[in-house]
Amino acid sequence: MPYETLLRLDFGDPGGDPSGLLAGWEAPSEGRRWARGRRSRVILPRPPGEDGVLLAAVVDPYVMPAVLPQQTLRVLANGRTLRLMRPSRRTVVLGRIDAATLDLAPSLEIGFEHPDIVQPNMVSSSSDSAGYSIGVLSLALLRDGPAARPATVRAAPAGPPPPVPDALDDTQLLMQFASIGDNCEFGMAQRAAGAEPSDLLRFAGSEPAGLLRAFEEDFACIADPGYLDFDIHANGTLREYILHLRRYTLDMHTRVLEGSMPVERLIGREIKKLSLLHRLLLEDLATARRIFVYKRNDGADPGFVAALHRALQRHGRNALLVVSLSDAAHPPGTVEPVGDDLYRGYIDRLSRYDNAASPPSPVWLDLCRRCYALWHARRHGAQVAAA
Structure with missing residues (x-):
């Protein structure tokens, strides 16, 4: 606004x-x-x-x-x-x-x-x-007029089944997934495949407690300027505004460099963008047609994963893929269902937090293809067979 x-x-x-x-x-x-x-x-x-x-x-x-x-x-x-x-x-x-x-x-x-x-x-x-x-x-x-009315999750009309796995090229496949943390790495994997979805958390850093609170509240305060700050992050000679959402401990890239626009314009621009991306996220939650992806370099706590999955499923049968580092029992590229609409994937490496924009592992693509095939078969296989 x-x-x-x-x-x-x-x-x-x-x-x-x-x-x-x-x-x-x-x-x-x-x-x-x-x-x-x-x-x-x-x-x-x-x-x-x-x-x-x-x-x-x-x-x-x-x-x-x-x-x-x-x-x-x-x-x-x-x-x-x-x-x-x-x-x-x-x-x-x-x-x-x-x-x-x-x-x-x-x-x-x-x-x-x-x-x-x-x-x-x-x-x-x-x-x-x-x-x-x-x-x-x-x-x-x-x-600063009255605070904007928060967007809400509305029941979505039933649509056609998602495309079968073999019909998707790499770009189309990666568009079926939405990153929800804990940093920019999966967003960079999507970019490497030519996929550029407009997702709220695609280029955001998060902490588990704040992320869970955000989903439990449906991100109701996401575009409230009373919860926002910006600071300057230097990367070489480039100085970018980073947006901080204090209530949810989220940090987001703005792609706006210091001095490129007045601060007052930056504030309006980013709040408008947050409002739009918030609405798109709520639509994804309502339709349950995409798979949400979460990774954490030191491993995601099982209790947090269970709570996050419950928060996603408040709105429908939303699937969650949690990615961890591979081990002897789980080679890179392994994906296994660990619950209804809950999957765990294993990857050979994860980018360092101080260099999340580095070239991502190609195993991300393997994980997504295998996860999508499992999800599609479990969710839509019977419908496809009947057709």
């Missing part, structure tokens, strides 16, 4: 006039203002209208990996805490300010509390004796 920008402050503008607006800040330096002391604030006119607004602040934490790898930051609006966080790199902090908070005062005070002050000369050979904690690059208020 598009967001209307009501106000934007560029903290790094040396020609800007902070008179009456800022308290507790140093002069602009290299595109930002460093906070002074342990508390800083910005006094703004109250936004017009009766609805709440969305705060978007771009911050730089002052970190020294060996001494202070993160900064503590509390963001407040009219004295009410919006966020308490520990950023370790440049971050786009989002916070929803509701109408009741706006009504607490005739103006809007945005406060920053940053107790972890570092003097470089005290912890390194630097001669810099200034105290650093948080630098702010920009702050914007966006019109």
Whole structure:
């Protein structure tokens, strides 16, 4: 959804006039203002209208990996805490300010509390004796109307049976599967086969507890900006915005590089994309015509797998393929049914978490072909034979 920008402050503008607006800040330096002391604030006119607004602040934490790898930051609006966080790199902090908070005062005070002050000369050979904690690059208020109504899973009309295995080439085969974690590896295997499905979790990193919570809640908060942040991930000379969904501990690639678009546009773009991909996921859950794929390098806990499978099957006969590293009893390419609509596959290698975009194992294709054949025979074999 598009967001209307009501106000934007560029903290790094040396020609800007902070008179009456800022308290507790140093002069602009290299595109930002460093906070002074342990508390800083910005006094703004109250936004017009009766609805709440969305705060978007771009911050730089002052970190020294060996001494202070993160900064503590509390963001407040009219004295009410919006966020308490520990950023370790440049971050786009989002916070929803509701109408009741706006009504607490005739103006809007945005406060920053940053107790972890570092003097470089005290912890390194630097001669810099200034105290650093948080630098702010920009702050914007966006019109944030009522939260969008979450998409829901609706019963899908019965369709024709899925194609028989022999009718599918590699690209078509990989389109029958949807990655749900725990990183980008299976998405890269699909790409290697020429398959590019639009799946919510295809290029996402997840942790088991957050992923399970997401499926149990049908990802109801997936596009709520109150649960989102962005930070900058450097890969060589490229600096990409990574989207963090805090409620579900999900990290997602945006494929948007820093500086390629205004932050306010990035926020609207990503929320719109999340809403679309959320709807497509719910359609997949309702139709139960694709096989969901989950892998974890250190092996998926059986209790988690059982709970995840139950969450998927709340909406229909959704199948789950869980992939683990091969062993002496399970050579690479082995797929075995371990329950109704639950399969376990074994692969020769999994990409390292710090290099999930590396060329995937070709065994992924073997696993998918064998799993699809088993699933099709168990689910649709009788229908095909009768026809």
